[in-house]
Amino acid sequence: MQPSTATNLWFYPCYRRSPFFAATQKADCQGYDIYNHMLLPAGYADAETEYWHLKHPLSRGGDARTRPRVAGIGRMLTEGA
Numbered sequence: 001m002q003p004s005t006a007t008n009l010w011f012y013p014c015y016r017r018s019p020f021f022a023a024t025q026k027a028d029c030q031g032y033d034i035y036n037h038m039l040l041p042a043g044y045a046d047a048e049t050e051y052w053h054l055k056h057p058l059s060r061g062g063d064a065r066t067r068p069r070v071a072g073i074g075r076m077l078t079e080g081a
Contacts, residue, residue, distance in 0.1 A: 017039055030040045
């Protein structure tokens with residue numbers, strides 16, 4: 001029998017919620033980290049599912065090859081630097 005590694009995190013008033021806290025709750029966040037007195041999302045699913053989502057990101061509207069205007073804006077920003 002393996003020991004339990006689960007811990008409870010209490011949402012005390014002294015911890016600030018991130019600006020996206022409500023969205024992380026809707027997305028079924030499974031864990032939080034506390035940094036600088038702020039609750040930050042730490043995990044949404046098991047490690048294998050999160051790894052799959054990192055390797056296969058969801059595309060929102062294509063990339064610069066399919067959207068020439070985006071490529072032009074990116075070129076303008078990098079040439080001006």
